[in-house]
Each structure stands twice: as C-alpha cells, then as structure tokens.
Amino acid sequence: PASMMQGKTVIVTGANSGIGKATAAAIVKLQGRVIMACRDQTRAEEAAQDIRQETGADSRQVMVKQLDLASLRSVRSFCEDIIKEEPLLHVLINNAGVYQCPYTKTEDGFEMQFGVNHLGHFLLTHLLMDLLKRSAPSRIVVVSSKLYKHGDINFEDLNSEQFYDKAFAYSRSKLANLLFTCELARRLEGSGVTANALTPGIVRTNLGRHVHIPVLAKPLFNLISRGLFKSPEEGAQTSVYLASSPDVDGVQGKCFADCKPMELLDKATDQEVASKLWDISEVMVGITT
Template identity: 50%
Template sequence: MQGIRNLFRSAWSSAERLEDKTVVITGANTGIGKETAIDLAKRGAKIIMACRDMERGEAAKKEVIESSGSENVLCMKLDLADSKSIREFAEAINKDEPKLNILVNNAGVMVCPYGKTADGFEMQIGVNHFGHFLLTHLLIDLIKRSAPARIITVSSMAHSWSSINLEDINSEKSYDKNRAYSQSKLANVLFTRSLAKRLEGTGVTTYSLHPGVVQTDLWRHLNAPQRAIMKMVSPFTKNSSQGAQTSIYCAVEPSLDKESGGYYSDCAPANCSAAGKDDVVAQKLWDMSCQMLSLTWE
C-alpha cells in the first residue's frame, strides 16, 4: 500500500544549499551515484566521487561538472572489494579533508556469479556490507568532527527477501546469488540501525533507503527470465535521476535532523522487514563484522 500511496504523492524537492559541505559518494561514476553527485554539486557541496575504475570515474567527473556547473568535484580511487584500497582512500581523505559532512555509501554489486573479494569475503556481502562498514569506521572520527553530519547507505526492498546467515555469511556452503544480494542489503539496514545507536548525541545521523526499482548497470547479471520480467515492469521503474531522489532526500532534508537509524523509500519514512528491526541479529552482525575486518569500533 505504501508504494501505491507514494505514487500519488507529489514529488519531493528542496532548495536546501550545501555550501561549505564536503560529500563522499561511493560508486559515483554511474547510475544513481552519479545523479546524486550532480544534485549535491548543484547545491554547492564539494563532491568526492569514490570510484573503482578511474577511467570511468574521470569521464563521469566531467559529466558531473558539466551538468552541475560546479568545478568543486574530485574523483578518487576506491575499490570496496579490497580493504587495502579502502584504507588508502580513507587515509587520503583524513589527511587532505578538514571535514566530511555527508557520506553516501552507494556503491553495490547485484546478483553476480560467485566470487570473492581480496579479503576472502563473498563478493556481494564483501562490497555491499563489509567494504562500507570498514570505510565508515575509518572516516567516522572526521565525520564526528564535522557534525552535524549524515551517513546514508543505499539498501533495497530486496532486504526483506532474506535473512542474515551468521553461520555462513560468505555463502561458502551454498550460494544463491539472489539470496546473497538480499542478505547484503539487509546487512545495510541493520548496520544503519546499529550505527545510529553508537552515534547518539554526536550530531551524526544515519539512514538506509530503497531507491526504487531503478534501471542501472546493476541489472547486467540478471538471467533471461529475470530480464524479461524487468522489461515487463520497466514502465513502472525509475530512471537513475528518479532513483537518486531518496538518497538526496536523506542527505539534505532538514526535517531528518533529529531522525536516525531509519529506513526510507520514495522520499519518505518506510517500513523495513521485521528482520531489519532485529537488534539482536544487528549486534551479532556488528561484532562479526569487527572481528572479520580485525577492527575495534568503540
């Protein structure tokens, strides 16, 4: 019902400005990441596009500069499938940037064939969850010093189609690419909840969101029947610009200042699954993430 109601709600828009704000967006060279970069650049923010492929990243940077009219755009190398790359990126940000007001954990891989990250994690949970978990951890002190600040993690309604398999988080016993994707998106929702608790009173707020069913590069691993279904529903899907709206809403909407840890869709609060509200599993996932990444998060 919520989805139908949202169809008829007037589109959200805001004239909010972001002068003197610095924004990091992962996976900003394509799709909704690039559209988010364009919008926030138009609002006057300094944009740091964190991209795995620097050639595509530089091409996207030109596009962001042209579309936004802002020159204050950087492209930096970040491979979320490699903790060494994540550490190098975070080190450079911590060294060169006096502040970081908005972090958009946007990059993601979807229903890909089985593969592992440089650190041995299954690719989808590795990039979508562990990579962003580590990145956020390494930048959190700078983000806190920049408060009021926001951390936005792009999840998906797919989070409600699976649970977290703590016994086999890397799908080594059996791999179902759809379930592994859903698990990684549920991890995004739980991470946001846990993070909100740890950040209470710091002036840093967190949000997870479903961007909508968006036509992006992520579809490239769908099988033929899945692609046929997507073709059928495509009149009801969003383009990248529409898909970016909820990310932008979570980044700039003033009424969210006092909200933290929630899940959003169509530029409004939305219901996540019961599994997405399970604080016991959220805590276990948090502890496991710290352990697997060999870090202590006070």
C-alpha cells in the first residue's frame, strides 16, 4: 500500500545521489519520513529539494543532516543530535559508500574504503542501537555488493598499509558489511530489531567516478550502460523492500538480491571471522564496553 511507511522515520546514509537518493524518494512516496545523512550538505539539500518537488513532501518529511563517515567525530556528533531530536527511529539504511578511490586515509587514519564503508557505519549503528531497540519493531539495512566475492579479511593489514589495490579494498569493505550483518543479526536475536543486507547489482551511479574511462569511449559506455546496468530506481528496489515490506518482518541476518534471499559464499557468513571482525572494529572505533 502507498502508505506503508506512514509514521516511520528512516535514516539513509549517502542519500544525495544514486541508489541512496532513489531509496529516500521511494520511502517518502510510501509516506515515510526520511533523514538524509550526507557528507556534502549542498548536494544533499539539492537532492532533498528534488525529492520534495517530486513527492510534494515538506522539509520535515525530508530532512538533511551532516554526516561524514570518514570522521568518527562526525559520526558521534550526528548520533548525539539524532538521539536528542528523534523520539523514534524505525529504519537505518547503511547505504553510503566510497568506491575504488586512490589510497587515502580517513580523519582517524583508516584506509578510506574500509573506514567509510565498514567502520563508519559500524559506529553509527552501534550508537543508534538503543534508539532502534526502543522503536522496535525496527530494521537495519546494509548495502553490500556482489564484489564481496573478491575480498578477504586480512586481520594483519585491515588498513591496507602493506598492500593496496583499490578494487580489492572495495571488495574487502563489502565483505566486511556482510560479516557485520551476520554478527549483528546474531546479537539482535529477540530484540525486535532485524538486520539484513543486500547487493544492488550494477547500477549507473557516480560511485564509479574514480574509474577511468577514456573520453572517446564515454558516449559508448553510457549507451551500453543504459542497456546493461540498472537505473538507480531499480537498484534501490531491494533497499526499499527490506526497509518497508511486511514479507521480511522478523527476517534476520539474510542477504537479498532483486528482493529475494541469496546464497552467500561461506566466507561471508563465517561465524568466527565475523565475531573477530566485530571485536577488532570495536577497538578501532574506540567503543569500550
């Protein structure tokens, strides 16, 4: 039904473009209220205006808040604000991602892709957990990628200091997303909060801005990509499904593609690795419990 998300508050990270923006718009169309958590305020405001115009929503139903996942300080300050201002939070969609960027470090010294795609979201989820539990039934949705298959978790070199390959580091961060979802789901059993992941498939977004395509090949690439790749709206379908559909009430720790559960490689559900990654991530982001 068109009012499926009425009365629900949803945070979408990286909602200023691509799948994130399409996810936010779709949730607003289902009458949900969306907080767009983005690094670039100007671009996020423009995206929010687009969504408001498209849906007729007001500035309370589509809000923008500053969140830079490459800064643990920013993550903490964002969560403090949310906890102060929001009585309830029904869905957290960990969507933002850095894709195959050159080697750089976050403010806290983490390799950028692992830092943003995994650690920033790890801390964000941790800090919003009590609010999600108070708002139960509630959901956490984690956007991964089929490219997780090429990744591995090298506990000796999580920051890729000994060796950096941008594609490999992306895959590692997306494998970390799945292991995180798996361990999170285990910890959330019986809490009324569910955690599930998805792989959106190849979508035409500006995530690939660091991937070099020769200028002359650009028009051809754009033409082919329209035939082969999903639109952001199509790419967002599974995120929206996991955020809103009654079909997945109570479903825990699964990964979906095209709105259906998918089989994962063993390395993405390895309980021992997932648990160890969790413990190390806590230390890295400075959670002391």
